[in-house]
Amino acid sequence: MRIASAVASRLVWTVPTLLLATLVAFLLQQLIPGDQAVALAGEYATDEKLAAIRADLGLDQPVLTRYLDWIGGVVTGDLGTSYRTGQPVTEIVLDRLPVTLVLTLFALLVAIVIGIPSGVAAAQRPGSWVDRLFTTAATAGIAIPNFWLGMMLIAVFALQLGWLPGPGGVDFADDPGNALRALVLPAIALGMVGSAEICRQVRSAMIESLGSDYVRTLRATGLSRWSIVWRHALKNSSLPLATILGIQVSHLVGGAVVVEAVFGLSGIGSLVVEATNQRDYVVIQAVVLLAAVIVLVTNLVVDISYRLLDPRIS
Amino acid sequence: MWTTLSKPARTAPRTSAVIWLSYGILAVVAVVVVLADVLAPHAPNHQDLTSVLLGPSTEHPLGTDDLGRDVLSRLLHGTRVSILAALLAVGIALVVGFPLGVLAGYVGGWPDAILMRLLDTVMAFPALVLAIGITAMLGPDITTAMVAVGVVLTPVVVRLTRAQTMAVAGQTYIEAASSFGARGVRRMILPHVVPNVVQPIVAQLAVLMGFALIAEASLSFLQLGVQPPTASWGTILARSYTFLERAPMSIFVPGAAIALTVFALNIVGEEVQRLLDPRRR
Amino acid sequence: MNVLMRLDDVSVRFPVGRRRSVSAVDGVSLDIVAGQTLGLIGESGSGKSTLARAMLGLVPAAAGSVSWQGEEVARMSRQRRRDFTAEVQMVFQDPHSALDPRRRVHQSVREPLDVLGRGARAERDDLVRAALADVGLPAHLHDRYPHQLSGGQKQRVNIARALVTRPRMLVCDESVAALDVALQAEILNLLGDLKDEYDLTVVFISHDLGVVGHIADRVAVMYLGRLVETAAADVLLDAPRHPYTEALLSARPDVHAPGAGDRIILRGDVPSPLAPPSGCRFHPRCLHATAACATETPVLLPVADGGTSACLRVAELYGPRPADATRSGTR
Ligand SMILES: Nc1ncnc2c1ncn2[C@@H]1O[C@H](COP(=O)(O)OP(=O)(O)O)[C@@H](O)[C@H]1O
Numbered sequence: 001m002r003i004a005s006a007v008a009s010r011l012v013w014t015v016p017t018l019l020l021a022t023l024v025a026f027l028l029q030q031l032i033p034g035d036q037a038v039a040l041a042g043e044y045a046t047d048e049k050l051a052a053i054r055a056d057l058g059l060d061q062p063v064l065t066r067y068l069d070w071i072g073g074v075v076t077g078d079l080g081t082s083y084r085t086g087q088p089v090t091e092i093v094l095d096r097l098p099v100t101l102v103l104t105l106f107a108l109l110v111a112i113v114i115g116i117p118s119g120v121a122a123a124q125r126p127g128s129w130v131d132r133l134f135t136t137a138a139t140a141g142i143a144i145p146n147f148w149l150g151m152m153l154i155a156v157f158a159l160q161l162g163w164l165p166g167p168g169g170v171d172f173a174d175d176p177g178n179a180l181r182a183l184v185l186p187a188i189a190l191g192m193v194g195s196a197e198i199c200r201q202v203r204s205a206m207i208e209s210l211g212s213d214y215v216r217t218l219r220a221t222g223l224s225r226w227s228i229v230w231r232h233a234l235k236n237s238s239l240p241l242a243t244i245l246g247i248q249v250s251h252l253v254g255g256a257v258v259v260e261a262v263f264g265l266s267g268i269g270s271l272v273v274e275a276t277n278q279r280d281y282v283v284i285q286a287v288v289l290l291a292a293v294i295v296l297v298t299n300l301v302v303d304i305s306y307r308l309l310d311p312r313i314s
Numbered sequence: 315m316w317t318t319l320s321k322p323a324r325t326a327p328r329t330s331a332v333i334w335l336s337y338g339i340l341a342v343v344a345v346v347v348v349l350a351d352v353l354a355p356h357a358p359n360h361q362d363l364t365s366v367l368l369g370p371s372t373e374h375p376l377g378t379d380d381l382g383r384d385v386l387s388r389l390l391h392g393t394r395v396s397i398l399a400a401l402l403a404v405g406i407a408l409v410v411g412f413p414l415g416v417l418a419g420y421v422g423g424w425p426d427a428i429l430m431r432l433l434d435t436v437m438a439f440p441a442l443v444l445a446i447g448i449t450a451m452l453g454p455d456i457t458t459a460m461v462a463v464g465v466v467l468t469p470v471v472v473r474l475t476r477a478q479t480m481a482v483a484g485q486t487y488i489e490a491a492s493s494f495g496a497r498g499v500r501r502m503i504l505p506h507v508v509p510n511v512v513q514p515i516v517a518q519l520a521v522l523m524g525f526a527l528i529a530e531a532s533l534s535f536l537q538l539g540v541q542p543p544t545a546s547w548g549t550i551l552a553r554s555y556t557f558l559e560r561a562p563m564s565i566f567v568p569g570a571a572i573a574l575t576v577f578a579l580n581i582v583g584e585e586v587q588r589l590l591d592p593r594r595r
Numbered sequence: 596m597n598v599l600m601r602l603d604d605v606s607v608r609f610p611v612g613r614r615r616s617v618s619a620v621d622g623v624s625l626d627i628v629a630g631q632t633l634g635l636i637g638e639s640g641s642g643k644s645t646l647a648r649a650m651l652g653l654v655p656a657a658a659g660s661v662s663w664q665g666e667e668v669a670r671m672s673r674q675r676r677r678d679f680t681a682e683v684q685m686v687f688q689d690p691h692s693a694l695d696p697r698r699r700v701h702q703s704v705r706e707p708l709d710v711l712g713r714g715a716r717a718e719r720d721d722l723v724r725a726a727l728a729d730v731g732l733p734a735h736l737h738d739r740y741p742h743q744l745s746g747g748q749k750q751r752v753n754i755a756r757a758l759v760t761r762p763r764m765l766v767c768d769e770s771v772a773a774l775d776v777a778l779q780a781e782i783l784n785l786l787g788d789l790k791d792e793y794d795l796t797v798v799f800i801s802h803d804l805g806v807v808g809h810i811a812d813r814v815a816v817m818y819l820g821r822l823v824e825t826a827a828a829d830v831l832l833d834a835p836r837h838p839y840t841e842a843l844l845s846a847r848p849d850v851h852a853p854g855a856g857d858r859i860i861l862r863g864d865v866p867s868p869l870a871p872p873s874g875c876r877f878h879p880r881c882l883h884a885t886a887a888c889a890t891e892t893p894v895l896l897p898v899a900d901g902g903t904s905a906c907l908r909v910a911e912l913y914g915p916r917p918a919d920a921t922r923s924g925t926r
């Protein structure tokens with residue numbers, strides 16, 4: 001019962017937001033200046049092709065009708081057809097999605113593995129030199145553009161030392177081992193900013209948690225410092241942690257666009273850049289919408305699982 | 315890369331060296347923005363194909379790029395372009411977001427609920443992806459790119475302003491003003507609400523600027539922002555990346571310029587926020 | 596007796612959550628007589644501030660009406676409403692937060708005149724200087740910001756701002772509660788002087804019977820949004836005619852002379868106004884409550900010495916009602 005109501009209450013928020021997000025993605029096309037059919041087909045398209053596009057998109061119909069038509073397709077998994085390649089957009093996007101998902105997941109791991117321990121360490125003695133070092137490093141980490149970090153990593157670890165593969169992704173199907181190795185540097189480049197953000201947020205959550213009455217009581221019971229910090233205080237501040245992870249996914253998916261470009265990975269990030277250069281608006285629209293769906297769905301999952309795991313929230 | 319603004323983390327006391335260094339960096343950047351023409355030894359787009367990819371010399375303090383252009387001159391001009399672009403984006407976000415935030419926070423009720431719903435939706439899109447989407451539709455160039463970044467930043471400004479306005483609206487001096495008949499934009503919002511909301515928002519401007527600078531660099535790197543041959547931090551990096559193998563050091567300086575500037579902005583932003591914190595008084 | 600403001604069965608409700616509402620003030624009828632000082636007391640949460648807001652028209656009355664010199668405030672024309680605003684002013688509890696931190700003292704004090712659009716700028720500045728002089732704020736402080744002033748100085752500024760429009764009625768909502776005791780006396784004396792000088796009618800709100808008894812002519816006692824007793828100040832202090840007033844009186848720290856043993860301690864907390872007790876709202880905490888008190892709602896009825904009391908057992912506990920117990924005298 002509790003589970004059902006937790007899920008329901010989150011769905012009540014997520015579903016309308018998802019619907020609004022489809023509207024935003026759809027309305028993006030309204031921003032295209034001039035004749036949309038010409039924009040979609042390219043300047044050299046034949047009259048028949050233009051007419052076909054107009055009929056296909058119902059460009060003579062009112063915007064609302066077109067939206068309903070489009071959204072009808074979207075919910076059944078039909079994102080339209082690329083006017084550049086003639087391929088179904090859903091196919092194009094699904095082809096590129098796994099690389100981005102794996103990259104984002106790796107980056108999230110990097111962010112967590114670096115971010116949480118450093119945040120916890122900094123929180124032990126607020127104001128100490130350890131704290132200053134970590135917080136200043138975190139501020140620097142946030143300031144470093146991920147694509148620049150990526151280039152530097154390539155320059156050092158791929159070009160100079162030759163330890164890891166440089167730009168140019170490897171197809172998973174061909175060589176899974178090397179494909180994963182090729183994701184190491186991009187994941188570090190992408191996850192570093194996240195680790196800095198997580199470090200800062202974990203630090204302030206932990207400072208609060210360590211100062212709480214609950215933790216002071218635990219200290220009095222003579223529990224070891226290690227167990228207080230890692231078992232109790234961190235768990236006690238896990239609500240901000242869940243929130244942080246939700247936010248990170250959004251940041252990472254956004255950052256993946258540039259990192260993929262640097263490393264020549266063919267994920268949805270590089271897809272949207274290619275589509276922009278080719279003015280393949282239907283693909284751009286699909287990727288933008290997909291990014292929002294990924295963010296909303298992961299947030300929904302994080303939130304629900306958090307509610308299920310933590311008895312305090314109801 | 316996209317800093318979270320909604321919940322400023324409790325900041326650590328900084329050593330004053332870091333803070334003064336940050337003020338210094340920002341001062342240098344400001345001088346470069348104003349005096350780029352005077353400081354640059356060469357024209358930023360002047361090509362000299364007889365001297366490509368040179369190392370540092372007195373003639374070219376940072377060397378030349380693959381088209382024989384003076385790297386220092388491009389960097390100085392690029393700094394101006396990047397900073398002005400970021401200012402444009404932050405300006406757009408402020409002009410649109412601040413009044414909306416004050417309105418939502420002060421009026422409340424269903425207009426507030428509807429606006430917040432819309433902003434939640436916009437914020438569900440990863441910032442850079444939405445910015446690319448908007449830029450792509452409008453046609454990529456620096457103005458549309460910065461309009462897009464401005465759109466993405468707007469919900470952040472609205473939320474900050476709204477929260478601050480709600481705090482101010484609950485203050486007794488607002489009730490006192492209405493007790494002698496002050497109401498409306500001219501007598502209540504402008505004299506009492508806006509001045510008390512502005513200051514904490516100003517403290518956040520530095521952080522917003524950092525966000526906009528990285529966004530400019532990212533979009534320009536992807537060729538969706540500043541268009542070559544115009545120099546900006548993003549376009550310089552994109553160009554140097556193409557000859558990374560022949561001159562690996564060429565990516566270092568423009569990237570360090572971005573990182574140092576954004577770092578200084580964040581430190582100064584935190585410092586201003588700390589100075590404004592009423593608990594300190 | 597010239598009634599300046601009349602509250603007739605005023606109720607104020609605030610929405611809480613989706614469907615519920617809290618009735619902060621419930622059916623209060625009260626006459627404010629010109630030239631008098633009316634004390635309004637009650638524990639925190641009893642609805643005093645809300646009633647004060649209703650007097651100024653800052654919150655709408657859900658039922659009942661507030662009339663100013665016979666005219667219902669809610670039905671006033673715009674012009675009349677402006678006049679009313681100028682004639683009834685309020686001094687708030689916390690002197691610090693009642694002043695806009697970004698405005699200088701003289702700007703804050705001038706603002707009511709600016710809003711009302713009175714006179715030329717120079718005349719307004721003269722009025723501001725005069726008002727600040729009347730409250731005893733030295734001229735060199737007129738250009739300061741609130742955070743540069745002490746608590747007492749800030750409250751003087753608040754009073755000056757309330758007086759600058761030359762109001763006829765001043766509502767002081769716990770205006771000295773935030774100050775330390777020495778300052779309290781100073782500000783109270785100042786208010787007393789200003790009352791004469793400006794020919795004011797004062798509503799003085801406090802949770803402290805000692806303060807109210809000291810300066811008020813009449814006192815009204817509130818409990819959970821309702822009036823439970825009204826009386827002349829000396830009568831009320833001497834011979835309270837409601838168990839709640841009695842309890843408030845005996846809770847005063849300075850009352851322990853004869854019979855300190857029969858000090859009545861108020862049991863428990865004030866119940867939530869979201870779910871007020873049935874019948875007499877005071878019955879769960881009342882020493883004299885009977886079964887009837889939980890079901891029957893007492894109304895304010897006249898008692899001896901021109902007071903009123905809302906207690907079912909008033910005759911039993913405090914002696915018989917006056918013979919001519921007509922409803923007309925219940926205000
Ligand atoms: N704006 C409001 N919204 C909701 N409830 C309110 C509001 N103002 C006052 N109340 C409630 O009304 C009751 C009376 O409050 P108040 O008039 O401030 O009492 P007092 O001034 O006697 O302490 C309290 O329970 C309070 O919580």
Ligand SMILES: [Mg+2]
Pocket residue numbers: 643644645769
């Ligand atoms: Mg009060």
